[in-house]
Amino acid sequence: MAEQVTRKPYVREVPRMLWFLRHPRYMRYMAREFSCLFIGAYTLMLVVGLKRLAEGPDAWAGFLAALGSPGAIVFHLFALAFSAYHSITWFRLTPKAMPVQIGDTFVADRVISGAHYAGWALVSLVVLWLAGAF
Amino acid sequence: MSERTVELEVLRYNPETDGEPHFQRYSVTCREEWVVLDALNHIKETVDPTLSYRWSCHMAVCGSCGMMIDGEPKLACKTFLRDYPGVIRVEPLAHFPVERDLVTVIDDFIAKLTRVKPYLIPKEEKPVAAGEYRQTPAQLKRYKQFTLCINCMLCYAACPEYGIIPKFLGPAAISLAHRWNQDSRDGGRAQRQEEIAATEGVWECSFTGACSEVCPEHVDPAAALQQVKIKSTVDWYLAHTMPWLNK
Amino acid sequence: MATSNKPIVWGPFAAGGTLTAFLTPVLILLTLLAGLGHAPDLLAYDALRAFAAHGIVKLGLVVVIFLSLWSAAHRLRITCYDLGLRADTLVATLVYAVAIAGTVAAAAYLLRLNPV
Numbered sequence A: 001m002a003e004q005v006t007r008k009p010y011v012r013e014v015p016r017m018l019w020f021l022r023h024p025r026y027m028r029y030m031a032r033e034f035s036c037l038f039i040g041a042y043t044l045m046l047v048v049g050l051k052r053l054a055e056g057p058d059a060w061a062g063f064l065a066a067l068g069s070p071g072a073i074v075f076h077l078f079a080l081a082f083s084a085y086h087s088i089t090w091f092r093l094t095p096k097a098m099p100v101q102i103g104d105t106f107v108a109d110r111v112i113s114g115a116h117y118a119g120w121a122l123v124s125l126v127v128l129w130l131a132g133a134f
Numbered sequence B: 001m002s003e004r005t006v007e008l009e010v011l012r013y014n015p016e017t018d019g020e021p022h023f024q025r026y027s028v029t030c031r032e033e034w035v036v037l038d039a040l041n042h043i044k045e046t047v048d049p050t051l052s053y054r055w056s057c058h059m060a061v062c063g064s065c066g067m068m069i070d071g072e073p074k075l076a077c078k079t080f081l082r083d084y085p086g087v088i089r090v091e092p093l094a095h096f097p098v099e100r101d102l103v104t105v106i107d108d109f110i111a112k113l114t115r116v117k118p119y120l121i122p123k124e125e126k127p128v129a130a131g132e133y134r135q136t137p138a139q140l141k142r143y144k145q146f147t148l149c150i151n152c153m154l155c156y157a158a159c160p161e162y163g164i165i166p167k168f169l170g171p172a173a174i175s176l177a178h179r180w181n182q183d184s185r186d187g188g189r190a191q192r193q194e195e196i197a198a199t200e201g202v203w204e205c206s207f208t209g210a211c212s213e214v215c216p217e218h219v220d221p222a223a224a225l226q227q228v229k230i231k232s233t234v235d236w237y238l239a240h241t242m243p244w245l246n247k
Numbered sequence C: 001m002a003t004s005n006k007p008i009v010w011g012p013f014a015a016g017g018t019l020t021a022f023l024t025p026v027l028i029l030l031t032l033l034a035g036l037g038h039a040p041d042l043l044a045y046d047a048l049r050a051f052a053a054h055g056i057v058k059l060g061l062v063v064v065i066f067l068s069l070w071s072a073a074h075r076l077r078i079t080c081y082d083l084g085l086r087a088d089t090l091v092a093t094l095v096y097a098v099a100i101a102g103t104v105a106a107a108a109y110l111l112r113l114n115p116v
């Protein structure tokens, strides 16, 4: 007679919210995803800036003055850090999404990432120069 | 040969008697070059024959000894005890139900693997007499990396999206579909797209990248999934902006 | 199972992710400099007004704002789900609506800037 086998698989639940505290790589992921809050909020701020610009010189002067408030400065520093983290992670992953095969070999990941980092630096310098920041 | 004593804290679960799992401590006198699997084998042979776990090859090719070692998905046969200073916590692979001790229920993965048709669907059928389907080294290189998968499921245990959304097809299944889609001899992409370009296919992936960090064979499943997303997006926009391309 | 329509929302997300990776940090730097009292020349009212009055610049700004808002919105949608807010349809509707509303508002403000 065959022996009765008991099957009663035990399911371990994943915490609904704080699962990402379980491992540093999940926290890095969350930090990357949180960059969207800063990039989104900053872009909305630019929309407000356009509104002020359309309203005339006085409104625009007010907008510029508001940029100097301590809150705005702190926000800018956080936004700068998070958006730079977004750029770094995005370009680091670009070669995975868009590998380049030449004949029998793939172009090394660091070459593709490196080209993007260089492009990022160039774009930044050109924008600063066009805006007359130097 | 140097020996030392390591402490292992192993998850135990007996479906016949236990309501939930608990941890059991074992002290093992082990040799310098031992891996976690050697310690488990030693426990089973000399201390506790009731301990259950899967293994076969002891050389990182069969993919059956995946488990959580100090919270990280690892192959027990490739993980050296000497790399762990303290008590080593050994648990069954995360995100899979526990059948018994370190053995998990893997039916979900097997079913998903089957759905993506991970085998050659020839572009053109030809009789055996017509010879082999030839391929250049460059055509081979295009998908080679994705052939290295040993179905160990470490990537599923690492993927937070699979943990949150159990219906997600997951890293290995999609990577293997991509492996065949990238094969110059294969013509089955349209069939596989039905699965991998579906909502519960690649679109549940948020590019955490955890799968690629834990994959013992450097398959880089995260790369495969991004490539599938881009190709599926191009497909979609072509199909919807240039309908005359649709057949 | 059928192929998904996710590419509609994912395409602009990927485009916006790339665009913001190249552009957002330096834009933040510009307004940060302004806040610190070193406003770049372009941010002076007359200069910026003349610059933003060009048709090409207007179009470029609208595209930048749309893609930036959209990619942020899409990421936020996924983050909400990750963090346990699983009412995905509601969240998606809200965040994409904000992205579109922001873009429309930006376009409306830009249309009020006529060449001087």
Ligand code: SF4
Binding pocket: B148, B149, B150, B151, B152, B153, B154, B155, B156, B171, B172, B175, B211, B214, B215, B216, B217, B218, B219, B220, B221
């Ligand atoms: S992709 Fe890597 S981690 Fe995933 S099953 Fe295959 S070999 Fe294992």
Ligand code: FES
Binding pocket: B055, B056, B057, B058, B059, B060, B061, B062, B063, B064, B065, B066, B075, B076, B077, B078
């Ligand atoms: S025993 Fe085969 S992979 Fe570890």
